Amino acid sequence: MKISIKNLEPKLSQILPLAEAYMRSYNELSRQYKTDEEMKLYTKSYFLRKLWNMAEDSESCVAVLNVNDKPVGFVRYSQVPEYYKNPQNNQSRDVEKGYLDGYEFGWVRKLEFTRDVKLDDKTLIVNQIYLEPELQHHGLGTFLLSRTIPQLRQQGFNSLIIEYNAHNTNAEKFYRGVGFSAFAKTQDFDHIIEKDGKTNFCISDVEIAHTTIENAIKCIKLKQSKHSKTSLVGQKNVSASR
Numbered sequence: 001m002k003i004s005i006k007n008l009e010p011k012l013s014q015i016l017p018l019a020e021a022y023m024r025s026y027n028e029l030s031r032q033y034k035t036d037e038e039m040k041l042y043t044k045s046y047f048l049r050k051l052w053n054m055a056e057d058s059e060s061c062v063a064v065l066n067v068n069d070k071p072v073g074f075v076r077y078s079q080v081p082e083y084y085k086n087p088q089n090n091q092s093r094d095v096e097k098g099y100l101d102g103y104e105f106g107w108v109r110k111l112e113f114t115r116d117v118k119l120d121d122k123t124l125i126v127n128q129i130y131l132e133p134e135l136q137h138h139g140l141g142t143f144l145l146s147r148t149i150p151q152l153r154q155q156g157f158n159s160l161i162i163e164y165n166a167h168n169t170n171a172e173k174f175y176r177g178v179g180f181s182a183f184a185k186t187q188d189f190d191h192i193i194e195k196d197g198k199t200n201f202c203i204s205d206v207e208i209a210h211t212t213i214e215n216a217i218k219c220i221k222l223k224q225s226k227h228s229k230t231s232l233v234g235q236k237n238v239s240a241s242r
């Protein structure tokens, strides 16, 4: 198996197969806790648009994992939002405004901190990490982090946070294994759906976890050495061009 990591670029030959992998990964996961009505909104064009916007966004960085030259997953990092940095009485908030599903909305996003962590300009947020379902649980997610996190350290960053759906026990276990631990909670909404003449926000509970980059690198090495005999991710045929 040939494994490589590349930057996401605004070109269809990369984005199209990646959108298909992203859609399969997201939809397999979300089906467990989203309604059928919500699921209808997660079409291929939804994922294509999302990836295209990510590729054109100069504020974030997306590393694409390729297996045998085919894009099969990605991780995206960006600066931690400002309102994370100075909680008052273990809380902080931000007002989000925009257009979604044909509606104009205003949403107060409230964070509840359960412990103190230092978040500043050297902190990044892992916005997304998604892999093709049939390639999960073979060490590729860990590999993608192992190849990207040390580069973030070289660029001067020293900690990471990640937000995940509170029902996503697989992701929670994965993040714990690579060094993250929970420090805050919030709620998000993904869609606005009209039902029985009313507009409803589709709300989900979100956990937020933190790790220093030093700790993540240590935990990832430990995890990889535990699996070295059974891993699909051999050291041969592995390359990174970012």
Ligand SMILES: CC(C)(COP(=O)(O)OP(=O)(O)OC[C@H]1O[C@@H](n2cnc3c(N)ncnc32)[C@H](O)[C@@H]1OP(=O)(O)O)[C@@H](O)C(=O)NCCC(=O)NCCS
Binding pocket: 025, 026, 029, 128, 129, 130, 131, 132, 135, 136, 137, 138, 139, 140, 141, 142, 143, 163, 164, 165, 168, 170, 171, 173, 174, 177, 178, 223, 224, 227, 228, 230, 231, 232, 233
């Ligand atoms: C979450 C996700 C990115 C993790 O990637 P992955 O490739 O499945 O993860 P890994 O295989 O590296 O690690 C998962 C498990 O596989 C096992 N594993 C098998 N071979 C391994 C290897 N060679 N190296 C490391 N772990 C290995 C580990 O025990 C690990 O167990 P853990 O979860 O208890 O730590 C992936 O499962 C995914 O895309 N899930 C759906 C989308 C999702 O939930 N994204 C996060 C949204 S916030």
